[in-house]
Amino acid sequence: MIDTAALAIGFSAALPEWVLPFVAGYDAPTTTSEERMALVHALADRNHVAGNGGPFAAVVADSSTGEIVSVGVNVVLSSGLSSAHAEVTAISLAQAALGSWDLAATRPGLELVVNWRPCAMCFGAVLWSGVQRLVVAGDGPDLERLTGFDEGPVVSDWAEQLHRRGIEVEQDVLRDGAIATYTAYGQSRALVYNARRS
Amino acid sequence: MIDTAALAIGFSAALPEWVLPFVAGYDAPTTTSEERMALVHALADRNHVAGNGGPFAAVVADSSTGEIVSVGVNVVLSSGLSSAHAEVTAISLAQAALGSWDLAATRPGLELVVNWRPCAMCFGAVLWSGVQRLVVAGDGPDLERLTGFDEGPVVSDWAEQLHRRGIEVEQDVLRDGAIATYTAYGQSRALVYNARRS
Numbered sequence: 001m002i003d004t005a006a007l008a009i010g011f012s013a014a015l016p017e018w019v020l021p022f023v024a025g026y027d028a029p030t031t032t033s034e035e036r037m038a039l040v041h042a043l044a045d046r047n048h049v050a051g052n053g054g055p056f057a058a059v060v061a062d063s064s065t066g067e068i069v070s071v072g073v074n075v076v077l078s079s080g081l082s083s084a085h086a087e088v089t090a091i092s093l094a095q096a097a098l099g100s101w102d103l104a105a106t107r108p109g110l111e112l113v114v115n116w117r118p119c120a121m122c123f124g125a126v127l128w129s130g131v132q133r134l135v136v137a138g139d140g141p142d143l144e145r146l147t148g149f150d151e152g153p154v155v156s157d158w159a160e161q162l163h164r165r166g167i168e169v170e171q172d173v174l175r176d177g178a179i180a181t182y183t184a185y186g187q188s189r190a191l192v193y194n195a196r197r198s
Numbered sequence: 199m200i201d202t203a204a205l206a207i208g209f210s211a212a213l214p215e216w217v218l219p220f221v222a223g224y225d226a227p228t229t230t231s232e233e234r235m236a237l238v239h240a241l242a243d244r245n246h247v248a249g250n251g252g253p254f255a256a257v258v259a260d261s262s263t264g265e266i267v268s269v270g271v272n273v274v275l276s277s278g279l280s281s282a283h284a285e286v287t288a289i290s291l292a293q294a295a296l297g298s299w300d301l302a303a304t305r306p307g308l309e310l311v312v313n314w315r316p317c318a319m320c321f322g323a324v325l326w327s328g329v330q331r332l333v334v335a336g337d338g339p340d341l342e343r344l345t346g347f348d349e350g351p352v353v354s355d356w357a358e359q360l361h362r363r364g365i366e367v368e369q370d371v372l373r374d375g376a377i378a379t380y381t382a383y384g385q386s387r388a389l390v391y392n393a394r395r396s
Contacts, residue, residue, distance in 0.1 A: 002266045004222045011290040012210035024202045068200045081290050082299040082326040083281065092209040092279050101280040121322025127350050128280040128319060152325050153359045155351040165348070 013079035013089060015071070016052045019043070023071055031066040033135050033173050036113045039068070041137070041177040044086075044115050047073040048185050054149065055185040056086040058114035060094035060103070063133050069110060070094035087114055087122035091129040103130030104166070111135055115178045116143045117171075120152030127165055134162060135170045137178035146182035211277035211287060213269070214250045217241070221269055229264040231333050231371050234311045237266070239335070239375040242284075242313050245271040246383050252347065253383040256288035256312035258301070261331050267308060268292035285312055285320035289327040301328030302364070309333055313376045314341045315369075318350030325363055332360060333368045335376035344380035 022043070030036045036059060043057035053074030060070040072090025076082055090112060091103075100106035111133035118126055118136075126134055144151055155161060159169045220241070228234045234257060241255035251272030258268040270288025274280055288310060289301075298304035309331035316324055316334075324332055342349055353359060357367045 002221050002224060002228065004218050006295065007218065007221070007266070007269060008291040008295040009218060010210060010212035011287075011294040012208060014208035020202050020205065020207060023200050023205070026200060030200065068205070071205060076299050080297060080299050081293055082328065083286050083290060083323050084299075088281050089209075092281060093206040095279055096209045097204065097206040099278060101274050101278050101282075119322060120325060121319055124317060124319025124322060124350050125281050127348075128317075130280065150325075150363070152322050153353040153355075155353055157351075161351045 011081060013075050013081055013084045013092070015089075015093070016047075016050060016073065016075065016078055018046065018050055019071060019073060022046060023068070029066070030061065030068055033113065033170055036061050036066065036068075037115070037135065037137055037174040037177065040113050040115050041174060041181060043071065043073055044178075044181050045184070048188070052078040053084070054086075055147065055181050056115060058086040058090035058112055060090050060110055060112055060131065062107075063109050063111045069107070070097060083121065085119065085122050087112060087118050088125050090114075091125055091131070095129075101130075104132055105130065108132065113173075115181065117151075117154070117158070120154050123154050123158060126162065126167065132166055133168050133170065135173055137173055138175040139171060142179060143182055146179070146186045148186065209279060211273050211279055211282045211290070213287075213291070214245075214248060214271065214273065214276055216244065216248055217269060217271060220244060221266075227264070228259065228266055231311065231368055234259050234264065234266075235313070235333065235335055235372040235375065238311050238313050239372060239379060241269065241271055242376075242379050243382070246386070250276040251282070252284075253345065253379050254284040254313060256284040256310055258288050258292035258308055258310055258329065260305075261307050261309045267305070268295055281319065283317065283320050285310060285316050286323050288312075289323055289329070293327075299328075302330055303328065306330065311371075313379060315349075315352070315356070318352050321352050321356055324360065324365065330364055331366045331368065333371055335371055336373040337369060340377060341380055344377070344384045346384065
């Protein structure tokens, strides 16, 4: 017999308390991809210092108007959930706000803006989310080299795989800002919570 | 200025109400991998008929004792979250029950049992979860062919990539049961909620 009294029946994650006031006080525009990435970098810089999780942030935005539909940061540490990366958090919060698991069906033209090419898990999360554009600050080994994080294996034609499913990719948007974030994180010797175990 | 009043600050997912009573009434043993997979198949068969999501289920269990630590089903439709696949749900519920994002650090020797090789997203979710064994009913194109689901691109050496990170894989456990589930789902013409958009 299975002891059902010990089983959890739900899980949840929430933004750290500092995020909404921070966003409310953010007075720069978000009209262009670069401007939205600047917001992402500002959130990522704050997140790891605040101790909520890794130096990662993401926003879901309307590509045409620049409206911010959701704001996410990595909350693995504060939520206790290994899947609560910035991308999953931003996508889930956009879906919670819009009341649908399929953003494309509910509000076409949304994009995910994030401060590096998503990890193995988040690459898949983007595929199933309904966002129709992915904006990344960079790609390649710099993130792992500077932070010690393991990003996992992603297929080499990842951008083409997204394209086939109706998701366009814009790359190298404010790449230097991401490098600065990861450099600061690496130098802070913060807890790298999902480093390679081997 | 960003309108923070429209932003969601949290998200959550819960098991459908039928799951705990179903598990409480499940009187077969869960000592072996095959027995745990039989429970997964029973949950998957019920899940899509109940309308909570796709024909997928997963459990986190103690590989040595067979104790069931968490039970998950695909709750994409009922939660409104595209990432609430069976694997993410089972992993998140285990982490909620144990109070840690790192299952390996909190309770070594746990495994994830699921009724097919995980999709692109869930493959990554397994990597970061802290489970140390993955038990799958099967792998290959049969799932997509029978159900119409898109599983996304996963690296060809996925089992080796898991092994490198300390996660052993057991394959083809009660494969026929998975095929039967997907065949029934395909014939029911249920909503395929993440089918290829192209």
